[in-house]
Amino acid sequence: MNRTPLYELHERADAKFGAFAGYDMPLFYPAGIIAEHNHTRTQAGLFDICHMMHVEIAGADAAALVERLCPTNAGNQQIGSAQYTFFLNEAAGIIDDLIVTRLDDRRYLIVCNAGCADKDRVHIEKAAADFDATPSIIERGFVALQGPMAQAVLEAQGLAVADLAFKQAIEPRAGMFVSRTGYTGEDGFEIALPEDEIVGFVEGLLTDERVMLIGLGARDSLRLEAGLSLYGQDLDEDISPMEAGLTWAIPQPLREGGPYIGADALAQKRAAGRRRKRVGLKPEGRAPVRAGAALVDGSGRAVGRVTSGGFGPTVGHPVALGLIDVDADAGTLAAEVRGKQLPLEVAALPFTAHNYKR
Amino acid sequence: MSTTYYTEDHEWITVNGNVATIGITNHAQEQLGDLVFVELPDVGKAVSKGDDVVVVESVKAASDVYAPVSGTVSEVNQAVADEPGLVNSGAEGDGWLIRIELSDTGELGGLLDKAAYDAVTG
Numbered sequence: 001m002n003r004t005p006l007y008e009l010h011e012r013a014d015a016k017f018g019a020f021a022g023y024d025m026p027l028f029y030p031a032g033i034i035a036e037h038n039h040t041r042t043q044a045g046l047f048d049i050c051h052m053m054h055v056e057i058a059g060a061d062a063a064a065l066v067e068r069l070c071p072t073n074a075g076n077q078q079i080g081s082a083q084y085t086f087f088l089n090e091a092a093g094i095i096d097d098l099i100v101t102r103l104d105d106r107r108y109l110i111v112c113n114a115g116c117a118d119k120d121r122v123h124i125e126k127a128a129a130d131f132d133a134t135p136s137i138i139e140r141g142f143v144a145l146q147g148p149m150a151q152a153v154l155e156a157q158g159l160a161v162a163d164l165a166f167k168q169a170i171e172p173r174a175g176m177f178v179s180r181t182g183y184t185g186e187d188g189f190e191i192a193l194p195e196d197e198i199v200g201f202v203e204g205l206l207t208d209e210r211v212m213l214i215g216l217g218a219r220d221s222l223r224l225e226a227g228l229s230l231y232g233q234d235l236d237e238d239i240s241p242m243e244a245g246l247t248w249a250i251p252q253p254l255r256e257g258g259p260y261i262g263a264d265a266l267a268q269k270r271a272a273g274r275r276r277k278r279v280g281l282k283p284e285g286r287a288p289v290r291a292g293a294a295l296v297d298g299s300g301r302a303v304g305r306v307t308s309g310g311f312g313p314t315v316g317h318p319v320a321l322g323l324i325d326v327d328a329d330a331g332t333l334a335a336e337v338r339g340k341q342l343p344l345e346v347a348a349l350p351f352t353a354h355n356y357k358r
Numbered sequence: 359m360s361t362t363y364y365t366e367d368h369e370w371i372t373v374n375g376n377v378a379t380i381g382i383t384n385h386a387q388e389q390l391g392d393l394v395f396v397e398l399p400d401v402g403k404a405v406s407k408g409d410d411v412v413v414v415e416s417v418k419a420a421s422d423v424y425a426p427v428s429g430t431v432s433e434v435n436q437a438v439a440d441e442p443g444l445v446n447s448g449a450e451g452d453g454w455l456i457r458i459e460l461s462d463t464g465e466l467g468g469l470l471d472k473a474a475y476d477a478v479t480g
Contacts, residue, residue, distance in 0.1 A: 016389065027391070032446075033417040034392040217391060217418045287395050288415050311394040311417050318395075338397075338413065 004050035005141050005195050006202060013213050020216055021114035023051040028215040036218035037313040040184055041352075044147040045214035045222075046205055051114035052142055054192065055124060058107045059133030064259075066100060066108050068127050071241075071250045071260045077102040082167045082179050084249050086241065087112075087123055088262030092269055093237035094244065096120050097229065099181060101169045109169075109177065111142075111190075113231045127261065140175065141198025146188030146222075148355065149210045154189060157204055161189060166356040183219070185226025185354045224319055225312045227280060227349030233291050234278070234307040234321050240269050243323065245278035245349075274326060276304060280349040281320040281333070283342055288318040289335040295322055296341065298332025306335055312351055319351050320344070363466060364475030365426045370450055371469060373460070378427055381454040382414065382445065385479045390416040393442035398434040398456060405431060405458065407465055412455050414445065423455065427465045433457040
């Protein structure tokens with residue numbers, strides 16, 4: 001099992017650990033998931049995301065390589081801007097979802113999921129062979145500070161971030177990267193530092209009483225309330241961006257074709273129309289409905305499955321994401337849980353409003 | 359006069375006469391984290407030792423609670439269904455789950471005492 005550079009700090013904070021993507025990660029601390037969740041929504045939550053993979057793409061053809069890997073206009077992307085996109089396979093299924101940031105003219109940073117790191121690395125290196133651009137994996141520390149007080153906390157640490165808007169990024173110095181991004185639905189930042197500096201940086205943040213360490217449990221409940229997809233549950237190689245409700249992330253012209261891997265299949269799938277769609281689900285009772293539960297409609301027909309589900313501390317009721325047939329009777333959905341059918345209604349996403357700094 | 363027993367599945371059982379009050383241990387609630395849902399059986403339900411009789415769900419996962427003894431459910435703690443956090447704040451007190459009228463007191467002999475349970479959680 002891998003450990004992040006912050007493992008001992010989590011141990012000292014009395015974290016409960018669990019395996020995630022090959023890493024022994026903190027699930028929650030003594031405060032508990034609900035307190036951690038609420039703290040992030042009201043103050044500033046600090047997340048260890050060192051397990052995520054950073055790949056820098058550099059070279060004369062860097063933009064072209066990114067445009068081969070992702071359905072995005074990397075060449076037109078503003079320097080210092082970040083965007084949400086994905087790698088697709090030849091059938092337009094999602095290999096991984098990720099954030100790509102343009103660092104300068106010939107340099108991009110791709111941040112991808114730890115659970116997909118091995119296959120992403122192969123995918124990137126294979127595509128890179130045709131371009132004058134070099135992908136390199138950067139081993140470094142990475143944390144997220146999320147919540148309405150995140151900016152004030154970082155400014156108090158001497159980091160000038162007030163001028164960054166949502167999805168903007170800076171490199172304050174060599175080896176350091178700061179973006180106004182995150183995966184909680186709140187305003188916040190992600191900060192990368194050399195491995196030997198990350199512990200000291202985190203200890204500094206923790207001296208601020210507005211900052212609390214947050215584990216993967218609350219990371220999941222926060223992103224679920226925010227209606228954000230988790231790779232491996234809500235997204236996989238058999239789900240297209242249209243089915244996943246992520247068409248918005250593909251610039252209009254690229255939906256009809258482009259230089260990226262999977263472009264032809266994506267255009268064909270769009271023309272044929274999607275068979276399934278992503279929906280938000282609100283169980284009617286208090287019982288959480290978990291990932292994997294089968295969904296049926298009023299006629300008893302199997303119409304899909306829950307892809308993520310749990311309890312939403314901010315909204316105070318269970319919340320879920322599902323993938324259902326487009327012709328399902330969405331007014332009569334129920335999830336099969338322990339031999340019972342629990343009724344649920346289709347709910348607008350996100351469950352909690354996004355508080356990004358636009 | 360009551361006696362309290364434990365199981366390796368992290369339940370406690372306090373026996374008073376012919377009735378066993380059952381809950382999860384403080385160690386169990388610490389491992390589960392904040393509970394958000396408790397599903398209790400109907401009063402009158404007959405259960406055999408080892409049956410899943412209660413479901414407790416934390417923010418992150420659902421867990422079954424197994425009947426540590428056989429008998430008939432004689433009472434359920436509606437307070438924990440209304441406020442699952444009671445199990446976190448008082449797992450071995452106000453956060454009890456169910457009472458079972460024992461059908462075979464001989465089963466108690468297979469349960470752990472406090473010292474044996476503490477050795478399990480070490």
